[in-house]
Amino acid sequence: MRVALLIGALLALWLAPVPAHAQPFDFAAVDDAVRDVVATGEIPGAVVLVGQGDRVLYHRAFGLRQVVPTPEQMTEDTVFDIASLTKPLGTTLAVMSLVERNRIRLDAPLGAYLREFRGRAFSQVTIRRMLAHRAGFPAVPPDAAVRAGFPGAARALATIALDYPPGTGFQYSDMGFILLGEVVRRVSGDPLDRYLRRHLFRPLGLRDTTYRPDGDLRPRIAPTEFFNGHLLRGAVHDPRARLLGGVAGHAGIFSSARDLARICRMLVDGGTLEGRHVLRASTVRAMWTPWPNPDSPRGLGWDVTSPYAAPMYLFFPAGSVGHTGFTGTTVWIDPPTRTYLILLTNRVHPNGNGAGRIRELRARVTAAVGAALFQGPEPPPFTPMSTNPEPSGPAADPPALSAGPVLTGLDALVRQNFALLAGKSVGLITNQTGIDMARHRAIDLFAAAPNLTLKAVFSPEHGLNGDATADVPNSVDAVTGRPVWSLYGSTRRPTPEMLQGVTALVYDIQDVGVRYYTYLTTLVSAMEQAARFNIPVYVLDRPNPITGRFVEGPLMDPDLRSFTAPHTIPVRTGLTVGEFARLAAVEQHIPVTLTVVPLTNWDRAQWFDETALPWTNPSPNIRSVTQALLYSGIGLLEATNVSVGRGTDAPFEVVGAPWIEPYGLADALNRRALPGVRFEPVWFTPAADIYATIQCAGVRLLVTNRDTIRPVTVALALARELRARHRDQYKPELIQNLLVNRSTMWAILRNEPLERLTAWAEMERESFLKRRASALIYP
Secondary structure, three states: OHHHHHHHHHHHHHOOOOOOOOOOOOOHHHHHHHHHHHHOOOOOEEEEEEEEOOEEEEEEEEEEEEOOOOOEEOOOOOEEEOHHHHHHHHHHHHHHHHHHOOOOOOOOEHHHOOHHHOOHHHOOOEHHHHHOOOOOOOOOOOHHHHOOOOOHHHHHHOOOOOOOOOOOOOOOOHHHHHHHHHHHHHHHOOOHHHHHHHHHHOOOOOOOOEEOOOOOOHHHEOOOOEEOOEEOOOOOOOHHHHHOOOOOOOOOEEEEHHHHHHHHHHHHOOOEEOOEEOOOHHHHHHHHOOOOOOOOOEOOOOEOOOHHHOOHHHHOOOOOEEEEEOOOEEEEEEOOOOEEEEEEEOOOOOOOOOHHHHHHHHHHHHHHHHHHHOOOOOOOOOOOOOOOOOOOOOOOOOOOOOOOOOEOHHHHHHHOOOHHHOOOEEEEEEOOOOEOOOOOEHHHHHHHOOOOEEEEEEEOOOOOOOOOOOOOOOEEOOOOOOEEEEOOOOOOOOOOOOOOOOOEEEEEOOOOOEOOOOHHHHHHHHHHHHHHOOOOEEEEOOOOOOOOOOOEOOOOOHHHOEOOEOOOOOOEOOOOHHHHHHHHHHHOOOOOOEEEEOOEOOOOOOOHHHOOOOOOOOEOOEOOHHHHHHHHHHHHHOOOOOEOOOOOOOOOOEEEEOOOOHHHHHHHHHHOOOOOEEEEEEEEOOOOOOOOOOOEEEEEEEEOOOOOOOHHHHHHHHHHHHHHHOOOOOOOHHHHHHHOOHHHHHHHHOOOOHHHHHHHHHOOHHHHHHHHHHHOOOO
C-alpha cells in the first residue's frame, strides 16, 4: 500500500516523457497509452522505441525506472532485464550462427550434442523442434535439476520425462532453451555469454547488452523484485537463470532499447548491420518462417501467433514476428516494411505485480503503432444498400419449397426413420438447441432409434444445457446414461479416446449466424478430427435465425484464425450451419466425408420467428431473435471497457459504462440516421460481467426495422462516437479480438469517418458472395 502511494505521489514529477526525436508519424496514442498505464502505479515506467530500418521514428521514456528505495527517473538509455527476449535475441541467434558454420544441424537429435540425451526416449527431440517449442519438454524444470549447474544439470534434466511425443504439440518451454544454451557451449567450446559477445554483441557494437552486467552499467539498470531481502538490480530476475549463475539459454540478458534496435536493424536488413555480416539472409528468413503445422504458431525461436504473442500480431501485419519477456519486455517486427517496436518495462518492480497492466500496455502500444504506420489496400467508395445482392442461386439443387412447415435437418432425419445412419455407431454433437418440432431432445430420439447406436454425446461452449459460463467438465447424460464429452474444457476438439467406437459424427446445434459464435469452430474442429480418423460427418441443418439474406462486416484476416474466428467469412455470415460446413470443408481442404441433411421449406429471407420452429436460447445471453441480430454487431464491443448488457435482462440491447454521458451519445447517434435503429438514453446496473453492481449510463438500441439495420455499422458508429466523446476513458483496441481485420481496426484507431470505416469493413463482401455461392443450399 505504501509503495502504491509513493508511486502516486511521484507521478506528477515523472509522468511526462522525454522529448521525442523528430518524426513524420503521429504517435500521440503511444504517449497516451503509456501515460495511462504508468499513472495507475502498477507499472513504474517504460521505454518505447519504434524504428524502420536505420531510422528511429520514436524513442521516449516514461515514469520511473526505480521506485524504492530511492526514486529514479526512467531514461531512454535505461538497461533492462529482458527476460525471455533472451531466447530469440540471444540463444536462437547463437544456435543459428552455429548452423551456418555447419557445427549444428537443425534436424539432428539433441543427443548428437548432449550425450545425456542419447536414449530412445529423446530420439525424436531435434534442435529444430526445441527452437519451435515442439520437442515435448516440460515448461519449467525443477529448481533442483539445475541447481548444480552444467554439466551436471544435463544429467538431471535427462531424467525428466517428456510431456508429449516430440513434434505432436506445442508447449512453451524454458527447459528446452536452457538445454540449447548448453548445446552452444559444448559445440563451440565457449559459454553462451562469451559466444554471443564474440559473434553478436561486439560485431554489432552493442554497449549495453550482456549477461551479468558489471558495475559500470548498474546506475542505468532498472531493478526488478526483492529476493531474500535484496533488490535485484543487475542480477537476473528468473530464478532458474540465477541458479545457473546468471547465464542461461532462456533468460539472463540485459539490454537497452538502443542496443535492441541495432539487433532488429541487423535482422530486418538480412543479417547485416553497417557493413558487418552477422547472419545470412536465408537464416533470418528460416527463423521467421512459421512452423508448417497451423497448431504450432511459432518460428524458430520466434513467436508468430501463439497466445503469448497476443495482442501484438493482431495489430501488426500478417507475417510479423516477435517475442515477449516476463519482466514486461516486448520486441515485435514486421519484416517487409523493416519496422520494429521495442517496449521495455520492469513491470515486476518492486513487488512482482503488473501482469494485467502489461497486457493492456502491449495491446494499446502495438495498436497505436500499427495504426500510425500501416494501412491495407485502399477500399473503394462504399454505397449503402437496403439489402445485399441475392446470389444467383444455390450450387446444389435446393430442397423443394411447399406449403408445409419448416423442418430442421433433425425433423427430416426422424421422418426418414434415421435411414442415413442405419448401422452406425453415432457420436452426437449437440446441446439444448438440438430439439425437434415437438421439443424432443435429439439425444433421446437417437437413443431410441432402433437402427443405430448412440455411442456418445459431445457438448460445445455453455455445455449440454446451455447455461454454463465457464469451462465445461465431462459428464453423463442423466436420461440416457451416455457419456457427455465436453468440447469446451481441457480440450476443444474430439480426442481419439472420445471417438473410440464412433463410426459417424452427427452435428445438431442451432447457430446464430455470427462468425465469432464458437459453435462454428466446434464444427470445424469436429470435421478435422473426423477426417483424421475416417469418420463421416452429418450436419443436421437449422435456420440462420437472422436470415441467410444479409452479409455484413469485414472478413477475418486469414492468419488470425482462432476459437472465435474459424474461417475467412464476414461477421454476419448469411449462411446456415450446413452451408458453413460445406464452405469451410472445401476452402480449408478438410478431407472429410460430409453430408448435410437440409432444412425443408426454408428460404434465405426467413427470420427464425417466421418458421414456427420452437425457440430455445442458444446461449445464456441470446434470448431472442432481436438479441441475436444485435449480437452480430454489438458483440464486437464486449471485449472493450463498456458493458453490452450481460448481467441484465437486455443483453446486446444496451451499451454503457459509468463514465458515459448518455444524452449526448444518444443524440449524436440519432443524428446519424442509421437505418433500422433508434437510440435512447439509459441507465442500468449489471449483475455480472464488467461493471457488476455498478450503475452504467449509455444507450438502449431500439430496432425499428430489422431488414434495414446493419448491426456491424451500428457497432462501428458506437465505437467512433465513444472514442470521440470519451477519448480518455474509452479503450477500443480490443474490438480487434473479434473483428480480426487489421485494415478496419487501423481505420478505427485512426478515427476515420464512419463512411470510411464502413468501406473498409465491406470491401471484400462482393468476393465473399462469389465464394459462398458454391456452398449455398437454399433459395
